[in-house]
Amino acid sequence: MVTFEDVALMNSATVKELKLAIKKKVNEMEQSKMGHRHISWKHVWKNYCLFYQNQKLLDENSALEDFGIRNNSQVQFVAYVMSKASGQAFKEEKTPFLSWS
Template structure:
């Protein structure tokens, strides 16, 4: 009986080792594929949605958009042809967070602050409405969109935080 249990233990250990060997081979093959220049646009740790978007891009049902940042550099994002402004913002957020992770490790970017102070511009038209389709603005494959500072007009009825602070600060002094 002891010999049969020893044989089963060896089988489990061998099975475990063969699984590790298979995983190591798969990881090395995947790493070699991702270093291929043809697959340069695939992220290092691709999710299913990333791969789906890249396949759609190859099939023509997605578009690549260049986003020009304020420092003059640009990033490329891929979104579906039926994407909205919100989808583009999410793709930019994902791409920038991925780039920051690979360069600097964990770093938090306040996207509420970014979208509160900057907006996207395409052919002198600001992309304000998150629900609007990109194709409605004329954005197609290989279009260039840029970040611009977003200043709320005085007619919009919103005050800056500084004015609110001064307003409430003045009320406290009178009391």
Template sequence: MEAKAKSEEGEVGLGLGYNSGSVKKARLQSTLAALLEDPVLSDVPKKPTLADVDTLISLELGSAMKISIVKMDGTAFDVAVLNTATVKDLKLAINKKINEMEQSKMGHRQISWRHVWANVCLAHHNEKLIDERAALQDFGIRNNSQVHFVHCVASRETRKHSRRRKHRFFHGLSKRSSYPTDAKS
């Protein structure tokens, strides 16, 4: 009996019951969930990464900017990117934000961003943001700027096929031209 009491005392003394890893993790998750419900922290994502937190801190310090993205239906949402961000960085932030919004509304849903960016591009003051390596500041994008989604068919300069060119490729593959022997019979 004395040995059992000592072993229980040892477990409590070592903190195995209260300070175990799973208890600490659960306590951290509940504290984080309570913090994220605070209206002051409404711009923090539900499952923030370290990069998300760094960007939001940079936004408060003035080394990042908040950009309003206007969708084609007229609705808008905000994303935060660093002041040195490129068009590619903005696209990645948009991808992440829309995926988070879709997850919260509809559960698991996969968006083909390759297809989206092949047919739609971003524009600021009627100037299309085509070059992904260009800095956003080169286009005059600053804190609280608006960027719009617009329909975009890629040109020859970008070395991507436009829709018409894709269709012209398949246009020549008809049954009559593919099988000359059928035309003779």
């Protein structure tokens, strides 16, 4: 489990802002530990979504507070597969990812 104790966002932050903060923090961690390394965030967001208390955070414009996300909330990456018939994303596997505070 990877935790980010210092991912700081405003109470009115959106899912998109959380994703950008995660991207920035992971890139900083990778840079400090391994030097320059490229993560394909397009690939990450295509194959995973953020997940909080049985809710997929798919709408980037939604406010985090709409999902009940507050200080010290734990948000996870969930691998998901898009159903071709319905166009619906469904959960395949939970991967604990971060603790937001």
